[in-house]
Amino acid sequence: MTTTQPSTADRATSADGRPATGPTGTGSTATLVLGVIVLLGGALLAVLGLALTKPDVQLGERMRPIYVHVPTVSAAYLLFVLNAVGSAMWLWRKSRFWDQLAAAAAEVGLVFLGLTLLTGAFWGRITWGVYWDWDARLTSTLVMFLAYLGYVALRGSILDPTTRATRAAVLGLGSALLIPLVHKSVDWWRSYHQGSTLFGELDPSMGGLQLFTLFLGLTVGMALAGWLLIHRFRVGWLTLQVEEGGLTEAIDARRAEAARASDGTSVGAGPAASVRSDEDPS
Amino acid sequence: MSPGLFWVTVTFAAVLSVTRSAALESEPGVNDAPGCRAWRPAALFLGKALAVAAQLLALEVVLALTMAVLYRTPLSGLALGLATMVTATAGIAAVGTLLAALASSTRGRESLVPLLMLPVLAPVLIGATRHRRGARWLRRNRGLALVALLGVFALSYLMLGALAYRPLMEDS
Numbered sequence: 001m002t003t004t005q006p007s008t009a010d011r012a013t014s015a016d017g018r019p020a021t022g023p024t025g026t027g028s029t030a031t032l033v034l035g036v037i038v039l040l041g042g043a044l045l046a047v048l049g050l051a052l053t054k055p056d057v058q059l060g061e062r063m064r065p066i067y068v069h070v071p072t073v074s075a076a077y078l079l080f081v082l083n084a085v086g087s088a089m090w091l092w093r094k095s096r097f098w099d100q101l102a103a104a105a106a107e108v109g110l111v112f113l114g115l116t117l118l119t120g121a122f123w124g125r126i127t128w129g130v131y132w133d134w135d136a137r138l139t140s141t142l143v144m145f146l147a148y149l150g151y152v153a154l155r156g157s158i159l160d161p162t163t164r165a166t167r168a169a170v171l172g173l174g175s176a177l178l179i180p181l182v183h184k185s186v187d188w189w190r191s192y193h194q195g196s197t198l199f200g201e202l203d204p205s206m207g208g209l210q211l212f213t214l215f216l217g218l219t220v221g222m223a224l225a226g227w228l229l230i231h232r233f234r235v236g237w238l239t240l241q242v243e244e245g246g247l248t249e250a251i252d253a254r255r256a257e258a259a260r261a262s263d264g265t266s267v268g269a270g271p272a273a274s275v276r277s278d279e280d281p282s
Numbered sequence: 283m284s285p286g287l288f289w290v291t292v293t294f295a296a297v298l299s300v301t302r303s304a305a306l307e308s309e310p311g312v313n314d315a316p317g318c319r320a321w322r323p324a325a326l327f328l329g330k331a332l333a334v335a336a337q338l339l340a341l342e343v344v345l346a347l348t349m350a351v352l353y354r355t356p357l358s359g360l361a362l363g364l365a366t367m368v369t370a371t372a373g374i375a376a377v378g379t380l381l382a383a384l385a386s387s388t389r390g391r392e393s394l395v396p397l398l399m400l401p402v403l404a405p406v407l408i409g410a411t412r413h414r415r416g417a418r419w420l421r422r423n424r425g426l427a428l429v430a431l432l433g434v435f436a437l438s439y440l441m442l443g444a445l446a447y448r449p450l451m452e453d454s
Binding site: 167173174175 | 377394397400402408435438439442452
């Protein structure tokens with residue numbers, strides 16, 4: 001009787017068994033270039049945001065955190081939307097690519113949302129006088145942070161890749177329902193927090209070098225998010241290859257052992273025979 | 283303070299209820315039992331959510347009467363209060379049933395279920411405790427507006443759970 005032996009080349013297959021190809025390292029020339037662009041853009045943003053732009057007519061120097069705060073929250077929103085897209089695509093196509101993309105987007109989005117809470121706390125201290133208040137926007141943002149922390153915790157607590165991907169996808173779609181709630185919280189409830197910076201009705205509105213710097217911050221923030229996303233995706237993909245490869249190798253070894261046993265050639269070969277020979281005092 | 287105490291009690295009861303419910307279901311062969319196989323996964327999810335909601339509503343009735351006596355809470359606005367109770371409970375049951383199913387058979391599920399549930403339920407709890415104050419965007423019928431928001435939330439999670447239960451059962 002012959003059996004089809006899965007080879008280790010079939011690692012990281014889709015859920016229906018189709019082999020998948022993917023990255024073999026954590027970086028590439030393109031990510032290196034992107035990283036350099038992020039560094040240069042960050043340096044330019046620091047010069048513009050801290051030195052060259054004029055202070056705000058109302059907030060004065062205290063408005064400068066906006067060049068970091070708005071980009072981090074925008075990147076977090078975008079990454080969580082990407083997580084929802086990846087989750088829906090996993091449930092539809094059962095492709096490991098979408099699952100890994102959703103996982104990477106959630107983790108990087110969590111980092112950016114954490115930075116948003118941190119920069120927001122410092123900004124709150126210098127404008128409102130407190131680091132934290134149970135304001136609608138602040139509270140809903142914290143709730144979203146905890147929801148995606150739960151997403152990451154759920155992924156970490158399930159060993160089987162397919163079960164993990166399906167359950168995380170459902171949770172990712174459920175958590176995405178919080179995004180509009182957080183975004184509209186300043187309109188629906190009374191809030192200290194200002195309305196939308198870019199597309200809202202701020203008075204006075206931003207313009208000139210201030211607006212350019214804000215858009216530069218958004219561009220740098222998105223590029224940094226993309227750079228981190230690509231690297232996290234690649235690390236996740238390679239980890240999955242090791243996980244599934246390890247399982248495949250274990251199954252290969254077990255099948256080979258069973259084949260040797262059925263052919264009567266197992267005496268003196270393999271771990272099982274070793275145990276038996278150890279037990280035999282002669 | 284009493285609405286806060288009320289809903290915190292209900293939430294903790296919900297965590298216990300859905301964790302127990304999911305633990306029973308994760309026993310080997312339960313989903314393959316003839317009684318379960320006859321039902322569609324969406325129906326199973328809705329049935330479980332309904333059972334959890336019924337338990338919670340029973341608890342809420344007892345709790346509301348006890349608090350009315352102990353804390354002398356006025357029972358004015360009974361219709362609005364009942365509507366809030368029903369919609370918020372539907373949301374809690376839907377979220378709890380879905381998230382407990384996600385966390386079933388995982389390492390540390392007793393810690394994971396509240397970690398997953400509490401952030402998602404935070405808008406429901408805030409809405410339910412503040413239904414009399416209302417939201418800014420509909421001043422006239424502010425209580426009803428929050429009940430509507432709770433209803434939309436519950437409906438969203440009931441739909442998500444009904445749609446997601448099949449792939450969850452297949453991949454578990």
